[in-house]
Amino acid sequence: MPPARELLEVQLNDFDPRLRWDALEQLWEQAKRGDFDLPEQGKAVNLHCHSFFSFNGYGQSPACVAWKARCLGLAAAGLVDFDVLDGVDEFFDACRLVGLRTCAGLETRIFLPEFATREINSPGEPGIAYYMGAGFTSSTLASPGLLPRLKETAQQRNQSMLARINPHMRPVELDYEGDVLPLAPKGNATERHLCIAFDRKAKEVFPKAEKRAAFWAEKLGGDPDKIQAMFKEPPVFHAFFRSKVMKAGGVGYVKPEGQEFPEFRTVTKFVKDSGAIPTYAWLDGTSDGEQAMDELLELVTSCGVEAINIIPDRNWNIKDPAVKSRKMAEMETIIDMANSKGLPILVGTEINAYGQRLVDDFAAPEMASLVEPAYEAALIMHGHTALQVRYGMGYVSAWAQSRFCSAKDKMAFYRRVGERIEPSDGNRLGAVGPEMNPEEVLLALKDA
Numbered sequence: 001m002p003p004a005r006e007l008l009e010v011q012l013n014d015f016d017p018r019l020r021w022d023a024l025e026q027l028w029e030q031a032k033r034g035d036f037d038l039p040e041q042g043k044a045v046n047l048h049c050h051s052f053f054s055f056n057g058y059g060q061s062p063a064c065v066a067w068k069a070r071c072l073g074l075a076a077a078g079l080v081d082f083d084v085l086d087g088v089d090e091f092f093d094a095c096r097l098v099g100l101r102t103c104a105g106l107e108t109r110i111f112l113p114e115f116a117t118r119e120i121n122s123p124g125e126p127g128i129a130y131y132m133g134a135g136f137t138s139s140t141l142a143s144p145g146l147l148p149r150l151k152e153t154a155q156q157r158n159q160s161m162l163a164r165i166n167p168h169m170r171p172v173e174l175d176y177e178g179d180v181l182p183l184a185p186k187g188n189a190t191e192r193h194l195c196i197a198f199d200r201k202a203k204e205v206f207p208k209a210e211k212r213a214a215f216w217a218e219k220l221g222g223d224p225d226k227i228q229a230m231f232k233e234p235p236v237f238h239a240f241f242r243s244k245v246m247k248a249g250g251v252g253y254v255k256p257e258g259q260e261f262p263e264f265r266t267v268t269k270f271v272k273d274s275g276a277i278p279t280y281a282w283l284d285g286t287s288d289g290e291q292a293m294d295e296l297l298e299l300v301t302s303c304g305v306e307a308i309n310i311i312p313d314r315n316w317n318i319k320d321p322a323v324k325s326r327k328m329a330e331m332e333t334i335i336d337m338a339n340s341k342g343l344p345i346l347v348g349t350e351i352n353a354y355g356q357r358l359v360d361d362f363a364a365p366e367m368a369s370l371v372e373p374a375y376e377a378a379l380i381m382h383g384h385t386a387l388q389v390r391y392g393m394g395y396v397s398a399w400a401q402s403r404f405c406s407a408k409d410k411m412a413f414y415r416r417v418g419e420r421i422e423p424s425d426g427n428r429l430g431a432v433g434p435e436m437n438p439e440e441v442l443l444a445l446k447d448a
Contacts, residue, residue: 002026005036012064013052015185017090020063027067028097039073043371044362045378047078047103047134048309048348051091054082054107055190057235057354062087065351066094066102072359076101076378078348080132083108083150084188088139099423103381105134105276108150110267111258114299120289121281124248127258129289132279132309133271134346135381135396137389146262146270151188153260158189165194165245165252169219172202191246192352195238220244235354268304275388277395279307279346284315285330297337306396306407307377308338309346313357316366328366335369342407346381347374376415383417390429393441399434413438420445 003011003026011023031038046069051062060068062079069077077100079091088104095102109128112120116127141147159176166173174180174197176189183193206212213228220227220241230237246252268278280300282290289296297305315331318324338345347370349357362371380395388394395414404410420442421429431444 002030002035005030009064009067012067013059013061020061020090021093024063024067024094024097038071041070041073041075041099042362043375044072044074044359045076045078045374046074046348046351046359047076047346047374047378047381048080048105048311048350049077050081050107050350050352051079051087053084053086053185054188055184055192055352057351057356060351061185062091063094066091066098066100068358069095070098070100074100074359075375076103076382078103078105078134078346078378078381080105080107080134080348080350082106082188082190082352083154084186085136085139085141085147086186086188088136090139096424101378101382101418101423103134103378103385104136105132105279106136106150106271107132107281108267109261110264111261112264112299113258115289115296116258118288118292120287120296121283123287125256126288128256128261129264130281130283131264131267132281132346133267133274133276134279134307134309135276135384135388135394136274137276137385137394141274143273145273146267149262153262155187155189157256157260158191158194160254161191161246161252162194164254165198168245168251169198172198172205172215174198174201191242192238194246195241196234198241199234199238216241239353264300265303272304272396275392275394275397277307277384278303278305279309280305281309282334284327285334286327290330293334293337297341301341301343304396305343307344307346308334309348310334310370311350312347312360312367312370313349316364317361332369335373339373342411344377344380344411345370345373346377376411379418380411380414381418382423383414383419383421386421386429387414387417387432387441391432391434393432393434403438413442416442417445 008023008027012020014020049065050056051065052059079087081087085106091104110131111127112129119126120129122128162176179197180189180193181187202212206215209228209231213224216227217224244250271278315327349360384395393399432441
């Protein structure tokens with residue numbers, strides 16, 4: 001008797017890649033046999049999924065992210081881990097197996113000198129911005145360039161933070177290599193891994209929940225009974241711990257200086273040199289920097305940004321009517337700006353915190369203006385990935401730069417490529433070559 005679906009889905013998140021792949025193959029075989037039904041694929045997408053190679057709120061591997069996306073009936077899924085590309089190859093293989101159009105990217109933080117005195121999309125940190133490269137095609141780059149530095153800088157920040165937190169938390173102290181790094185498959189620990197490690201260590205030092213709650217109340221402030229109630233939902237306690245210790249005002253927090261992060265143009269060049277698409281990660285339009293969106297967008301696009309990322313749920317799924325109204329208006333504005341400039345709009349929910357949706361509610365009225373742009377971006381990214389992998393003919397390639405007069409023409413071409421190339425149809429590209437013009441490429445794909 002084959003293993004139950006539930007057991008295999010747990011195995012999808014094992015740190016052993018062989019066990020993950022075995023579980024995915026078995027799940028797919030069960031689905032093909034009709035042991036359970038998978039929904040028809042619609043137009044919903046999530047192109048901004050973090051995995052456990054940086055942090056996923058549900059502990060999901062790249063293979064699991066792909067599987068969950070297919071189980072939800074998504075048309076496409078995109079992997080975006082923080083500071084690393086470790087999961088890209090596994091994600092592509094998994095998406096091909098289960099029939100998902102796909103792309104992969106990387107998220108990091110950068111310094112934008114022109115906005116050094118203005119907050120952009122990193123709350124409380126002027127000049128510092130979350131930033132993306134979308135459309136990477138492999139876990140291994142021919143020229144790693146900036147990539148090792150991104151991971152190394154992040155780990156140095158974590159260790160520096162831990163050095164400030166440990167004395168305050170005695171007798172609950174962590175060893176970074178022994179307690180924290182094993183929580184991440186390839187050692188790319190984040191602040192959230194620190195939270196998990198402190199929670200585990202506290203359970204060792206104070207096995208009884210009542211004494212542990214009293215300890216945390218002393219160290220973090222708050223009511224011991226309320227803290228103890230959080231123990232029933234560890235992610236809730238971890239978020240509380242992080243807010244008290246690692247954010248502004250916490251013992252572990254030191255306001256970063258912009259120069260700690262790589263400069264915007266340096267990261268943009270690295271992304272383009274890697275064949276990927278520099279992408280601005282829009283937050284909500286309410287910061288000083290994003291209130292000057294005309295200026296900001298003109299600056300970043302003049303330096304090479306060719307796409308934009310939006311996380312819709314945090315801009316419309318809001319209880320306060322006044323806040324929701326303002327953020328919805330800002331979101332509509334950025335959608336209009338992106339459309340007018342010919343910038344594909346990548347949409348996703350991150351899944352880097354417990355409780356986040358695995359996919360936006362594309363049926364919600366508030367999402368109406370994003371359904372088609374998000375689906376179009378997914379097709380564009382899929383078309384870019386297919387051509388870049390095989391021939392270096394991706395969205396920012398020399399081939400593309402020499403053959404399109406406008407961003408909108410380029411978007412239309414890569415969308416059509418994305419429509420014609422099925423997830424498992426890489427072999428259909430055999431008739432395509434870089435000597436062709438766009439019309440010849442589309443004709444070759446149609447005839448294949």
